[in-house]
Amino acid sequence: MMLEWLQGDPLVGILTTIGFFAFLIIGRNMKLRRMRSKQAAIIAGNVNVFQNVPSPNGLDARVKLIIAVAVIFGVVFMVHWQTTLVVLAATIALVFYSRISLKTYLKRLLYPSCIIVLVAVVQPFTYGSTVSAIVPGLGLPVFQEGITFGILVFARALAAISVLNLLVFVTPMETLMDSLRWFRVPDVILDTMMLMYRYIAIVSEETSRMRKAQESRLGYSKSVSIPRRLANFGTLAGMLLTRSFDRAIKVGNAMIARGYTGSSSLFTYTTGKLRYGDIIAGLTAILTMVVLVVVDLFIL
Amino acid sequence: MKAVETINLSYAYPDGTKALDNVNFAVQKGENIAILGPNGAGKSTLLHQFNGLITPTSGSVLVLGKEVNKQNLTEIRQRVGLVFQDPDDQLFARTLGQDVAFGPTNLGLPKSEVEERVKWALEVTELKGLESKAPQNLSTGQKKRAAVAGVLAMKPEIMILDEPMANLDPRTATKILRLLLQLNKELGITLIIATHDVDLVPLFATKICILNKGKIILEGTPEEVFSQAETIRSLDLRLPRITHLFEILTKNNQVSAGEHIPLTIGDARREIMDLLESKNHKS
Numbered sequence: 240m241m242l243e244w245l246q247g248d249p250l251v252g253i254l255t256t257i258g259f260f261a262f263l264i265i266g267r268n269m270k271l272r273r274m275r276s277k278q279a280a281i282i283a284g285n286v287n288v289f290q291n292v293p294s295p296n297g298l299d300a301r302v303k304l305i306i307a308v309a310v311i312f313g314v315v316f317m318v319h320w321q322t323t324l325v326v327l328a329a330t331i332a333l334v335f336y337s338r339i340s341l342k343t344y345l346k347r348l349l350y351p352s353c354i355i356v357l358v359a360v361v362q363p364f365t366y367g368s369t370v371s372a373i374v375p376g377l378g379l380p381v382f383q384e385g386i387t388f389g390i391l392v393f394a395r396a397l398a399a400i401s402v403l404n405l406l407v408f409v410t411p412m413e414t415l416m417d418s419l420r421w422f423r424v425p426d427v428i429l430d431t432m433m434l435m436y437r438y439i440a441i442v443s444e445e446t447s448r449m450r451k452a453q454e455s456r457l458g459y460s461k462s463v464s465i466p467r468r469l470a471n472f473g474t475l476a477g478m479l480l481t482r483s484f485d486r487a488i489k490v491g492n493a494m495i496a497r498g499y500t501g502s503s504s505l506f507t508y509t510t511g512k513l514r515y516g517d518i519i520a521g522l523t524a525i526l527t528m529v530v531l532v533v534v535d536l537f538i539l
Numbered sequence: 540m541k542a543v544e545t546i547n548l549s550y551a552y553p554d555g556t557k558a559l560d561n562v563n564f565a566v567q568k569g570e571n572i573a574i575l576g577p578n579g580a581g582k583s584t585l586l587h588q589f590n591g592l593i594t595p596t597s598g599s600v601l602v603l604g605k606e607v608n609k610q611n612l613t614e615i616r617q618r619v620g621l622v623f624q625d626p627d628d629q630l631f632a633r634t635l636g637q638d639v640a641f642g643p644t645n646l647g648l649p650k651s652e653v654e655e656r657v658k659w660a661l662e663v664t665e666l667k668g669l670e671s672k673a674p675q676n677l678s679t680g681q682k683k684r685a686a687v688a689g690v691l692a693m694k695p696e697i698m699i700l701d702e703p704m705a706n707l708d709p710r711t712a713t714k715i716l717r718l719l720l721q722l723n724k725e726l727g728i729t730l731i732i733a734t735h736d737v738d739l740v741p742l743f744a745t746k747i748c749i750l751n752k753g754k755i756i757l758e759g760t761p762e763e764v765f766s767q768a769e770t771i772r773s774l775d776l777r778l779p780r781i782t783h784l785f786e787i788l789t790k791n792n793q794v795s796a797g798e799h800i801p802l803t804i805g806d807a808r809r810e811i812m813d814l815l816e817s818k819n820h821k822s
Contacts, residue, residue, distance in 0.1 A: 495592060
């Protein structure tokens with residue numbers, strides 16, 4: 240995902256990265272809320288609230304990860320938005336195959352999609368030279384190249400984030416981290432991600448508590464003006480940042496108190512042996528993607 | 540032998556706020572000491588000095604006769620275990636087992652020794668069987684015990700606990716207290732506990748130290764300290780409920796509680812039985 244920034248179109252890279260992290264945060268928040276609404280106390284059972292839906296075919300997480308990366312790279316290379324729809328359709332088919340709730344899947348996709356729409360909508364007004372229309376009243380030119388590029392950016396980013404969404408859905412976070420370690424991702428990055436993952440629930444609970452405290456004192460009631468409501472939201476965000484910083488210092492202190500010097504990895508990452516079946520499945524998926532890219536670039 | 544000693548210890552935060560002011564404090568090995576004080580008294584700052592998390596602005600801290608300095612921090616942190624108030628600050632690992640193993644691993648112990656210590660610490664804290672559970676899925680009481688286990692696995696000689704009974708239901712608080720007393724009795728671990736819970740203090744403390752605005756105001760056995768009711772109230776603290784009851788009985792009903800003021804239910808029961816007996820004798 241990170242390499243994507245180095246080649247081709249950085250816009251898709253930005254959107255994909257935003258999408259990935261948005262999925263992690265939104266997805267976990269949604270799951271937490273759902274668990275709360277069902278009054279399934281976290282403390283009660285052995286259920287990990289962050290445990291994702293297991294992939295029914297039991298494909299190795301490393302293979303899933305490499306397929307996802309290959310698909311994203313492939314999508315970035317595509318120049319026809321129609322071809323990216325094939326990827327999107329295949330992803331939706333896998334959603335059904337994995338028995339994931341389509342509603343939940345699409346809900347998760349909604350927020351990053353809003354950002355993509357925003358970026359795509361700007362393109363016709365900012366990119367290109369052939370004026371195809373003028374916005375009445377505003378005199379703003381709409382460029383032909385911009386429309387095509389906007390659609391392509393939207394289609395590419397949507398296909399890429401839908402793949403990442405599926406990946407996050409069918410792979411538990413810990414397994415994903417184990418797989419990234421297998422791909423030699425540095426410990427410092429993985430440790431940071433693991434800590435982020437560990438504390439997402441606490442940040443979410445903290446947000447919920449502060450929000451309720453504001454609501455209980457009419458912070459977001461209809462009697463309060465919209466600018467005031469926005470200011471209250473800003474205060475909440477600021478407080479959250481301050482508290483997160485405070486928590487980070489405390490967690491750091493707790494580690495130092497137990498002899499941590501920063502010279503070793505915080506977590507241990509383990510992976511089993513790759514199965515031949517998984518390798519073949521992975522290669523087939525990657526090959527299919529290569530064929531799709533070739534068709535897109537040279538045949539269409 | 541003194542487990543922890545501070546000599547003219549002062550500490551000021553970077554913004555200049557004086558958190559500790561010329562503190563002279565000592566705990567004997569094997570003792571259970573309670574540090575009482577209102578919010579912002581400097582309790583946590585004092586505790587963090589014992590583990591070398593913060594260094595004094597002036598004065599010194601001695602742990603088992605050795606002055607805490609940058610060179611001996613690893614040794615100090617092995618000998619002085621610090622349990623944080625909010626267990627979520629301490630439990631960060633993927634599983635409980637990995638979290639408990641964090642300290643021993645940092646000590647550079649061989650894998651087999653780490654595993655043995657994890658097993659032992661989980662057994663002592665009654666968390667055996669929960670090794671593979673994620674910390675976020677534990678109950679608050681379990682999290683508190685897990686935090687103790689994480690420190691216990693480093694086999695410390697001194698354990699410092701910041702509000703270990705805070706936010707716990709009475710039964711769980713008692714369970715934690717029993718565990719701590721067991722650690723003191725069976726393993727000889729010196730306990731330094733910062734708390735607000737004055738009712739629990741007489742149940743475990745052999746000595747109390749009252750801190751206010753970075754200074755030690757009162758120090759002594761629970762009987763000595765809780766006999767200074769006026770000073771305690773002036774510091775926004777209170778007497779244990781039982782002691783308060785006997786204070787009222789003495790003042791309003793002329794019921795004398797004898798030489799020792801009752802601090803616990805057990806003390807009160809003995810006192811009441813003595814009073815009833817002497818009344819029966821008289822009649």
